[in-house]
Structure formats: structure tokens, C-alpha cells
Amino acid sequence: MSNEIEAIKDPGLPAHVHRQADTDPVAEKRAERQVAILFLISALGTVLFIFAYYFIPEDVFFFFPVLGNTNAHQLFLGLGLAMALFFIGAAAIHWAKTLMPDEEVIAMRHTLRSDDEDRDALVATVKERAGAAGLGRRSLIKRSMGLSLGLIGLSPLILLRDLGPLPGDDLTKTSWKAGTRLVTDPGDRPIRPEDLEVGAVAQVLPEHVGKERRHLSDIAKDAVLLIRLRPEEFQLSSERLSWTYDGIIAFSKICSHMGCAVALYEQTTKHLLCPCHQSTFDVPRAAKVIFGPSARALPQLAITVDSEGYLIAQKPFSEPVGPSFWERSS
Amino acid sequence: MTARERVAGTVANYVDERTGAAKWMKKNLTKVFPDHWSFLLGEIVLYSFIILLLSGTFLTFWYDPSQREVIYDGSYVPLQGLHMSAAYASTLHISFEIRGGMLMRQIHHWAALIFMAGMVVHLMRVYFTGAFRKPREFNWIIGVGLLTLGIVEGFLGYSLPDDLLSGTGIRIAEAIIQALPVVGSYLAFFAFGGAFPGEAFIPRIFTVHILLLPGIFLALITVHLMLVWYQKHTQWPGPGRTEKNVVGYPLMPAYMAKAGGFFFIVFGVTAFLGAVASINPIWLYGPYNPGQVSAGSQPDWYMGWLDGLVRMAPPLETYLFGYTISWNILIPGLIIPGILFTGLALYPFIESWITGDKREHHLLDRPRNVPNRTALGVMSLTFMLVALINGGNDIIATTFSLSINQVMWFSRIGIIILPPIAFVITKRICLSLQRADRELVLHGRETGRLLMLPHGEFVEVHEPISPELAWKLTAHEQAPALALEDVDARGVRRAGGLKNKLRKRMSQANAESIAKPTANDLKEIEHH
Ligand code: HEM
Ligand code: FES
Numbered sequence: 001m002s003n004e005i006e007a008i009k010d011p012g013l014p015a016h017v018h019r020q021a022d023t024d025p026v027a028e029k030r031a032e033r034q035v036a037i038l039f040l041i042s043a044l045g046t047v048l049f050i051f052a053y054y055f056i057p058e059d060v061f062f063f064f065p066v067l068g069n070t071n072a073h074q075l076f077l078g079l080g081l082a083m084a085l086f087f088i089g090a091a092a093i094h095w096a097k098t099l100m101p102d103e104e105v106i107a108m109r110h111t112l113r114s115d116d117e118d119r120d121a122l123v124a125t126v127k128e129r130a131g132a133a134g135l136g137r138r139s140l141i142k143r144s145m146g147l148s149l150g151l152i153g154l155s156p157l158i159l160l161r162d163l164g165p166l167p168g169d170d171l172t173k174t175s176w177k178a179g180t181r182l183v184t185d186p187g188d189r190p191i192r193p194e195d196l197e198v199g200a201v202a203q204v205l206p207e208h209v210g211k212e213r214r215h216l217s218d219i220a221k222d223a224v225l226l227i228r229l230r231p232e233e234f235q236l237s238s239e240r241l242s243w244t245y246d247g248i249i250a251f252s253k254i255c256s257h258m259g260c261a262v263a264l265y266e267q268t269t270k271h272l273l274c275p276c277h278q279s280t281f282d283v284p285r286a287a288k289v290i291f292g293p294s295a296r297a298l299p300q301l302a303i304t305v306d307s308e309g310y311l312i313a314q315k316p317f318s319e320p321v322g323p324s325f326w327e328r329s330s
Numbered sequence: 331m332t333a334r335e336r337v338a339g340t341v342a343n344y345v346d347e348r349t350g351a352a353k354w355m356k357k358n359l360t361k362v363f364p365d366h367w368s369f370l371l372g373e374i375v376l377y378s379f380i381i382l383l384l385s386g387t388f389l390t391f392w393y394d395p396s397q398r399e400v401i402y403d404g405s406y407v408p409l410q411g412l413h414m415s416a417a418y419a420s421t422l423h424i425s426f427e428i429r430g431g432m433l434m435r436q437i438h439h440w441a442a443l444i445f446m447a448g449m450v451v452h453l454m455r456v457y458f459t460g461a462f463r464k465p466r467e468f469n470w471i472i473g474v475g476l477l478t479l480g481i482v483e484g485f486l487g488y489s490l491p492d493d494l495l496s497g498t499g500i501r502i503a504e505a506i507i508q509a510l511p512v513v514g515s516y517l518a519f520f521a522f523g524g525a526f527p528g529e530a531f532i533p534r535i536f537t538v539h540i541l542l543l544p545g546i547f548l549a550l551i552t553v554h555l556m557l558v559w560y561q562k563h564t565q566w567p568g569p570g571r572t573e574k575n576v577v578g579y580p581l582m583p584a585y586m587a588k589a590g591g592f593f594f595i596v597f598g599v600t601a602f603l604g605a606v607a608s609i610n611p612i613w614l615y616g617p618y619n620p621g622q623v624s625a626g627s628q629p630d631w632y633m634g635w636l637d638g639l640v641r642m643a644p645p646l647e648t649y650l651f652g653y654t655i656s657w658n659i660l661i662p663g664l665i666i667p668g669i670l671f672t673g674l675a676l677y678p679f680i681e682s683w684i685t686g687d688k689r690e691h692h693l694l695d696r697p698r699n700v701p702n703r704t705a706l707g708v709m710s711l712t713f714m715l716v717a718l719i720n721g722g723n724d725i726i727a728t729t730f731s732l733s734i735n736q737v738m739w740f741s742r743i744g745i746i747i748l749p750p751i752a753f754v755i756t757k758r759i760c761l762s763l764q765r766a767d768r769e770l771v772l773h774g775r776e777t778g779r780l781l782m783l784p785h786g787e788f789v790e791v792h793e794p795i796s797p798e799l800a801w802k803l804t805a806h807e808q809a810p811a812l813a814l815e816d817v818d819a820r821g822v823r824r825a826g827g828l829k830n831k832l833r834k835r836m837s838q839a840n841a842e843s844i845a846k847p848t849a850n851d852l853k854e855i856e857h858h
Contacts, residue, residue: 008849077605078606109576109692163521164519166519217525258506258659259502261620261622275627276623295658
């Protein structure tokens with residue numbers, strides 16, 4: 001191509017320009033002093049670090065502009081360390097830049113590819129050695145070796161089997177049963193419909209019997225939100241309406257998207273919002289998804305009151321709560 | 331011989347007789363390294379990894395990787411008496427009772443952010459300058475592996491304190507595992523040792539976070555650096571620099587002092603951030619409880635784009651023969667990241683397929699001289715940026731008093747139309763920069779001085795540029811598009827015609843450029 005032939009010429013590496021410190025002894029001495037000072041600042045940093053560690057009490061707070069209320073011990077410990085480290089670096093680099101040789105040099109690259117002779121020799125060796133081992137011929141050995149290696153590869157997988165139990169029906173079941181009382185979380189007190197005003201929200205859990213503390217893995221499925229509307233505000237099928245009690249409707253609090261706790265209730269719009277990815281559920285319409293990535297309404301828990309007037313579950317959840325999984329049927 | 335030389339000599343002799351290291355050392359102490367600020371980015375990553383090892387080891391002395399429930403009785407008053415995991419309690423203990431513990435936690439977290447940011451910027455430098463081309467494809471792939479594992483490592487570390495924020499992150503990770511078709515719920519139960527959250531997960535990820543992944547990092551980083559050493563560093567084009575040489579400073583002493591000094595600078599800056607910039611104040615979030623959540627929860631930024639994609643996904647789920655496929659989780663959580671990272675890893679091979687260029691390259695490209703690659707890079711970054719912005723859609727909505735709806739729809743539409751727009755604009759900018767380079771070489775630099783010609787016209791005086799600069803601006807090669815025939819010599823359509831056509835189209839787009847000035851052009855101008 002004519003372009004290449006008549007390209008602009010490479011003028012070659014420019015001549016080296018000497019620095020001041022290379023030629024002027026005064027500048028050299030000055031640079032030397034500067035490097036030493038930088039090292040000394042670093043040493044001071046370590047002294048500050050040690051001082052802060054031993055002598056600044058840990059409960060002293062003071063106001064520092066920009067940072068606000070600051071812990072003196074932690075601040076000066078950190079600043080001392082930062083100073084000690086940073087100025088070692090600054091000294092070394094200043095030293096390199098002013099006093100160490102700074103002449104650019106040229107080194108040649110060599111091609112990475114091996115010579116043809118070496119490559120041919122390698123191929124010949126491999127062929128000859130492999131031939132001697134009979135790799136090509138002994139197909140019985142080759143196949144049985146393949147089998148044994150393949151099988152032994154399974155053993156780590158076998159060994160990992162005990163990492164956990166099989167899911168069984170764990171993902172589809174919660175602690176809610178017919179007649180389980182709703183209790184406040186926190187507090188574990190049973191509640192009556194009168195405890196909730198119109199517009200109010202409460203987080204509840206199934207009443208917990210036994211002395212053992214509640215497992216987090218139970219809360220991860222059992223958490224329920226109660227919301228009280230005026231009964232005429234519901235837009236529900238008659239079945240779903242029968243799951244509410246006197247304007248109180250109960251939903252699983254575990255987001256049907258990826259399982260965060262659906263925590264924000266907007267009273268004016270009657271929307272429930274999940275803070276994780278903003279899936280928004282319309283409470284009067286059985287927590288139908290009106291915005292965001294969730295594909296399913298929050299499961300509704302059928303509730304009523306028992307003979308003592310406390311809120312209870314009519315029956316277990318009619319579908320699995322929480323995020324989707326393969327075996328879920330709808 | 332001084333006494334000191336004698337001692338050094340004895341030691342050196344002892345080592346060399348047992349290792350033969352002298353020969354290697356002699357050659358490598360004067361190894362030449364080209365100098366440029368952008369070559370420091372990889373060093374930042376290396377140094378922050380070392381800082382992570384040091385600060386992380388310190389944290390392990392007190393951190394208790396256990397989800398056993400304890401009642402907090404430490405010195406942080408607002409949480410006293412609360413039930414929490416031993417992991418959370420021990421992180422509070424490190425923060426409030428161990429002197430320097432808070433500092434080390436903050437240094438560790440800042441170093442993690444710098445580690446990830448350093449990798450991303452280092453990757454961008456390698457990409458935009460074409461440093462991934464033959465023979466450096468292996469290092470490119472190792473780098474993509476490190477980036478991917480870095481995201482995992484960071485996520486696991488973020489999860490260790492077991493506060494409300496990080497527990498929510500684990501919940502989301504669990505949901506992604508659970509959404510996998512066929513095996514999802516099984517894998518989730520294996521990973522968590524039963525139902526979420528259980529008591530097995532934190533101890534398990536602790537082993538992965540401090541042993542398994544750091545070990546893999548160490549191995550990959552070692553290979554990465556050995557390859558850099560052996561293949562020699564790339565260099566920018568410039569006077570005296572060719573594909574066959576390296577121009578720079580010998581390792582000893584100046585380069586060693588600079589690199590070693592730079593480690594301390596990075597460590598110092600990280601320590602400074604740890605001292606003054608509070609990060610991840612876990613005591614404010616409280617212990618994890620699956621029934622609670624904190625509003626405005628945010629992952630670290632290197633996970634933010636994933637979160638943003640998940641947030642903008644359409645609410646799609648398929649129910650088939652009694653089984654569920656959650657597209658709203660699989661597409662943003664696995665499929666798109668899978669495509670992105672596979673594409674990233676394969677890019678060097680795709681480019682060399684398009685250009686048909688199988689030669690070694692040691693001189694870097696100025697991004698403007700490779701408009702297509704540069705535009706593709708900016709396009710991908712735009713995609714990630716829109717995703718990242720959507721990851722903070724709630725925060726953006728409240729800060730700019732928009733509705734979440736508006737931000738979400740901006741992102742949903744933006745992620746589709748903004749990247750192509752970014753491509754077109756970047757390509758145009760590259761071409762006009764090439765034009766500007768051509769002008770500069772041919773007509774010199776504008777001086778701002780005006781000159782009146784005899785007939786009264788004013789012209790601006792242009793000053794010719796130095797031969798060094800002229801060379802730098804014209805040193806790149808401008809390869810023509812591949813000449814690919816759709817039909818072979820006998821007029822028969824080739825097999826794989828569509829693939830061929832695609833390659834031809836891309837090759838043509840790739841070759842689009844402003845002709846660089848030649849010596850002839852310059853001579854011609856002088857004659858006028
Ligand atoms: C290589 C990349 C690494 C990354 C990206 C990383 C990232 C993180 C992050 C973001 C945290 C949360 C810190 C917090 O805010 O408390 C963390 C915690 C932790 N990391 Fe790492 N880390 C890395 C390597 C290591 C290594 C090598 C060790 C130990 C040998 C380690 C030990 C720990 C420990 C013990 C914690 C929990 C203690 C605490 O949270 O206070 N990390 N890590
Ligand atoms: S977890 Fe609720 S929206 Fe994603």
C-alpha cells in the first residue's frame with residue numbers, strides 16, 4: 001500500500017534531558033533533604049498512631065467540620081497510620097524521580113512462538129512417547145481409564161449430598177393452621193379486631209407454643225401483615241371477601257418476588273410497597289401487583305375470630321409464600 | 331571489598347549455589363518497563379488485594395462466623411439486650427471494643443471497593459487500548475475471571491456481618507438460586523443446609539470468603555503477573571517505539587522504588603479513607619430478621635447494576651404443567667449477566683475474527699483510531715450505567731422528587747435505546763478526532779497570531795508540529811476491510827454465507843476511518 005511506504009518517518013528516541021539534580025550539586029542536596037523529610041513525616045505518623053492507640057480514650061467525641069461528630073481515638077489512629085504509610089510512598093517516589101537514573105532504555109522483544117525445529121521436535125517426541133505408551137492402540141485401557149476417571153469425578157458430588165436436607169414440602173408449608181391465633185411481632189400478644197383502627201397496619205406471627213425461641217426460618221415464611229380498611233373499600237371476589245374480617249385483610253409479608261419483607265404501606269393509595277425492587281401491591285384488590293418486577297399477588301391468609309374474640313387463621317395459606325420455585329404450580 | 335559486600339556476597343553465593351537464581355536475577359533486575367499513568371491501574375488492584383489480605387486476616391481474629399443466637403451485651407447501648415447472631419455480635423465487638431477494629435473494618439471495606447473499581451478501570455484501559463490482542467488473550471480471560479470472582483467475593487464479605495442489610499442481600503441471592511429451573515429448590519436447601527436462613531450459611535461462606543476465593547485469586551493473580559512479565563508490557567506508540575522493542579525504565583532501581591512507593595501510597599490513601607469516611611455502619615441497621623427490612627436498602631456499587639436489572643425486569647412468570655419459570659428473576663439475574671460476561675471474555679476472539687488480524691500486537695491503539703471498538707465499549711458502559719442508575723431508582727426518585735414509576739420507565743426504555751445512541755455518538759467523535767489529528771499534522775498548530783497578506787486578507791499563522799508528535803499521530807496502521815467473497819471462484823455461494831456476510835459488514839464498519847496523513851501529503855502542502 002502506498003500509505004505504508006510513504007508514511008511519516010519515525011524520528012527515533014529523543015535525546016535524554018538531564019534533570020537539575022543530575023547536574024547541579026545544590027539541587028541534588030536539596031532533593032536528598034526533601035526525601036529525608038518525607039521519611040521523617042512518615043515516622044511522625046507512626047508516633048501519632050502509637051500515641052492514639054495508648055493515650056486517646058475511646059469514648060471521646062468531638063465535632064470535626066465535614067465529618068461531624070467524630071471519635072477522636074479512631075480518627076487519630078487512622079490518620080497516624082495513613083500518614084505513616086503515605087509518606088513512605090511519597091519519599092520513595094520522590095527519591096526515584098529526582099535522584100535515581102531516569103534514562104529511558106530500549107530492550108528488544110523476542111517472538112513468543114518457538115522455532116519450527118523445536119516445535120517439530122516436540123511433536124515427534126509426543127508422538128513417539130505416546131506411541132511407546134500405546135495410547136493409540138490400547139483402547140481397552142483407554143476406555144476403562146475414561147470410565148474410572150469419570151466415575152471418580154462423581155465422588156465430590158456424592159460427598160456434598162449432606163450439605164442439606166431435601167426441600168420436601170418445606171417451601172409450601174408455613175406454621176399457620178386452622179385456628180392459629182395471630183400474635184403481635186414484637187410482643188407475641190394475641191390481638192382483637194378492635195386493636196386495629198381503620199388505616200392501620202400490624203405485623204403478626206402465628207402464636208408460638210413451646211419454650212424454644214422462634215426460628216428465623218419460621219419467621220421467613222410466617223410473617224403476615226394485617227391491614228384494616230373500611231369493608232366497602234374492598235374489591236374482592238366473594239371467596240376472598242370471606243377471608244377478611246370486618247375490614248381486616250391479611251397478607252404474607254414475604255415478597256412474592258424475591259422474599260424481602262414487604263414493609264411500606266401507603267395509607268392514601270392503599271398500596272403495599274416492597275423496598276427491595278419496588279414491587280407494589282394494591283391492597284383492596286387482594287394485593288394484586290400494579291408495579292414492579294413481581295409476577296404474583298401476595299398470598300392472602302384467611303382470618304376470622306375465635307370464641308374469645310381474638311383474630312385467628314381460618315385455614316393454612318392456600319398457596320406457598322415467598323419467592324417462586326420450580327415445583328410451585330401457579 | 332567492604333565488610334558489607336562480603337556478607338552480601340556470602341548470602342548470594344549460598345542462595346545461588348542452591349537455586350541458580352543469579353542468572354535469572356541478572357537478566358530481570360534490569361528488565362525494562364514502559365511508563366504511563368494508565369499502567370498503574372493494575373498495580374492499584376494488586377495493592378488493594380494485599381491490603382485486603384492484611385486487614386481481612388486481622389478481622390478473622392475476632393470475627394465469629396456463626397449464626398448461633400446470642401444476647402448482645404457489648405458497649406453499643408441501643409442494641410443491648412437484643413437477640414442476634416454471634417456473627418453480628420462479633421462484628422459489633424470488632425467495631426466498638428477492639429482498638430483499631432473499626433479502622434480495620436473500614437479499611438477492609440474501602441479496599442474492597444477500590445479493588446473492584448480498580449479492576450473495572452484496568453479492564454477499560456486494556457479494552458480501549460487494544461492491549462488484549464494477541465498474544466495477551468489469556469490474560470484478558472484471567473482478568474474477566476478475577477472480575478467475576480471479585481463480585482462474588484465482595485458479596486460474600488458484605489454478607490458476613492449478618493446485619494439487616496446484608497441478610498436482605500442473602501435473601502435475594504437465595505431467591506435467585508431457588509428460581510433455577512428443576513434444581514433450584516434443591517440447590518437452595520443444599521447451600522443453606524435447609525430452609526432459609528438456617529444456621530449453616532454464614533459459616534460456609536466464611537470459608538469461601540477467606541480461604542477458597544482468596545486462594546483462587548492468589549493463583550490467578552500470580553499467573554496474570556507472570557504472563558505480563560514474560561510477554562513484556564505493551565507500550566504507547568511514540569518516537570523510537572516499535573512492535574519489536576520496549577522503551578522504558580529498568581526495574582532496578584527507579585521502577586522498583588516507584589512501584590514499591592506506590593504500594594504505600596495506595597495503602598495510605600485507603601487508611602485515610604478508613605479513618606475519615608464511615609462505611610457500612612452495621613450497628614445502625616440492626617440484626618437480621620427475615621420479617622424486617624430497612625428502607626432504601628442498597629448493595630455495594632459493583633452489585634448495583636445487577637440489582638438495577640432485577641428492578642426493571644418485567645413481571646413475567648410462566649406456569650407450565652404445574653411448574654414455574656420465573657423469567658423476572660432468571661433474565662436479569664442470570665441470563666443477561668451470563669451473556670455480558672461471556673461476550674466480554676470472548677471479545678478478543680470476536681475482534682480478530684472480524685479483522686482477520688492474527689499478528690502479535692505490542693503497540694497500543696489510541697482509542698480514537700479504532701472507532702468501532704471504542705464505540706462498542708462506550709455502548710456497553712452506557713448499558714451498565716443505566717442498570718446501575720436504576721439500582722438506585724428509589725434514592726434518585728426521592729432526591730429529585732420524581733416518582734419511582736418515572737425513573738423505572740426511563741430505565742426500561744433507556745437501557746434499550748441509549749446504548750445504540752452512545753455507539754453512534756462515540757463513533758462520530760472518534761472520527762472527528764481523527765480528522766483533527768490529520769489537520770494538526772498537515773497544517774500545524776493554530777497560534778492565534780494573524781497575518782495580513784499583501785492583498786489585505788488575514789490568515790492565521792500555523793506553527794508546524796514536532797516530528798515526534800507527527801509520528802505519534804500517524805504511527806497507527808489503517809487496515810482496509812477484509813475482502814470476503816460471498817461466492818467462491820466457481821461462482822457457487824459459499825457455505826455459511828450469512829456468517830460471511832455478517833463478518834464482511836462488520837469488517838467494513840470496522841475499517842471506517844479518516845485517512846492518516848502521509849509524507850506525500852506533507853510534501854504536497856509544502857509546494858503550495
Ligand atoms: C479479595 C477480595 C476481598 C473482598 C472484595 C472482600 C470484601 C469484603 C467486604 C465488602 C466485607 C464487609 C466488610 C464490612 O463492612 O464489615 C468483608 C468482610 C470480611 N472479610 Fe473480606 N474481602 C476480601 C478478602 C478477604 C480476605 C483475604 C480475608 C481474610 C483472610 C477477608 C476477611 C474478612 C472478614 C473476616 C470479614 C468480616 C468481618 C467484618 O465484617 O468485620 N476478606 N470482606
Ligand atoms: S423482593 Fe420485593 S420487589 Fe423484589
